[in-house]
Amino acid sequence: MQDRHAAWRTRRIKDELGGERLLMSMAVTSVNQDQVPVTLAVSDRSIWVFTFLHTAAGPQIVDSRVTPLDALDHLSSAPLRGPLFSRHLRVVLHFRDGSTHVFDGPLTEVQRFLGMLQQYLAKRRAPAVPNLAPGPGAEASASGSHATARPRSAGNERSLEASLAALDSLVGLDHVKREVRQLKNLMEIQRKRLEQNLPAGHMTHHLAFVGNPGTGKTTVARLIGQLYRALGVVPRGHLVEAARRDLVAEYLGQTATKTAAVFETAIGGVLFVDEAYSLTDSGPGEPDPYGREAVDTLLKLMEDRRDDTVVIIAGYPEKIARFLMSNPGLRSRFGTVIRFDDYSDEELLAVFLHFCEEEQLICAPDARARVVEYFATRQRDETFGNAREARLLFEQAKLKQGDRLAPEGDSVGRDALQTLTAADIASPA
Secondary structure, X not given: OHHHHHHHHHHHHHHHHOOOOEEEEEEEEEOOOOOEEEEEEEEOOEEEEEEEEEEOOXXXXXXXXXXXXXXXXXXXXXXOOOHHHOOEEEEEEEEOOOOEEEEEEEHXXXXXXXXXHHHHHHHOOOOOOOXXXXXXXXXXXXXXXXXXXXXXXXXXXXXXXXXXXXXXXXXOOHHHHHHHHHHHHHHHHHHHHHHOOOOOOOOOOOEXXXXXXXXXXXXXXXXXXXXXXXXXXOOOOOEEEEOHHHHOOOOOOXXXXXXXXXXXXXXXOEEEEEOHHHHOOOOOOOOOHHHHHHHHHHHHHHHHOOOOOEEEEEEOHHHHHHXXXXXXXXXXXXXXXXXXXXXXXXXXXXXXXXXXXXXXXXXXXXXXXXXXXHHHOOOOOOOOOOHHHXXXXXXXXXXXXXXXXXXXXXXXXXXXXXXXOHHHOOOOO
């Protein structure tokens, strides 16, 4: 069964790579994503990190992250300590911008993978910098001519079904799910009109996500990338995350170049700018020429690449509203604003139980009641972290369980190791 799943995963990865050639792949655990099992893949142009959802139809990709291979500076690895990890290595990918991605994996597989990758990098020549010129069809779209629809394959249809299934599997977010399905339906109708040589008009695919922290905005943005790829809106569908520090340079005049470089990595997919208003919020009466330069550059690139690249901005509702009002170009490009509501107490319990399931822990009935009671007493304002609060409560529960079971020593049984009780849940404030 594992070999069959591995073959399925390889086929799905090849479907996602488009015109890129798969060189190697390896199942690992992503430390950057809170120990999420992922598949690390290397093509002839990029490094990909795929997250799979196992369904009745086989493994389906629900998230992908891509980084140009040329952005990789060097690799490092070190053995993990402790009896449970005696045959595991931790791999660190160091990128030229100073960022890293960290993975854990079995010793033998990691060593083989690193050897192949280093050998390939040693004989690979650096390619030319990708062109930031407008994508195919941009000139025609700008002049009001009919747009052309990208071809849809059987792989696209499967990816569309998997993306929608992954969206539906998320806890809560009923309003978000309805909005995304409405967008999907509209795009499919537009495609049918184009296929019948009917004018479909121009639809901006850029989105604004508004809501408090921990409400799933980044997770949904990743799924939007996969959904847009399946619908033919973008060719690759990968997600690139960015914040002010990634876009704004130290000196005036350098920001445009830095912003363009980040945008370049997102071409063919989705650029996700969290807290986008930080580009213009420099304080009352204090103009920010650096942030304005980043915004102006983004607007130009969004127009040039509107047929193959999507930008999603996210943050608090009021701040995003002010940000959009600060520039007419922003208002016109982000016509769709999707609201992410806070989770209810019961939904936060479901998130907590999901964390339990991932680590094969059972939450006893009295513990479940304590979890709901805990969240019912929490103040809901801009400081409330929603799913992040559930993660924090879960990590605290594991610590309390450890303190509770440690005195039993070797006599502690399997059932006890797998069970969280009310004693392990933090008391309501």
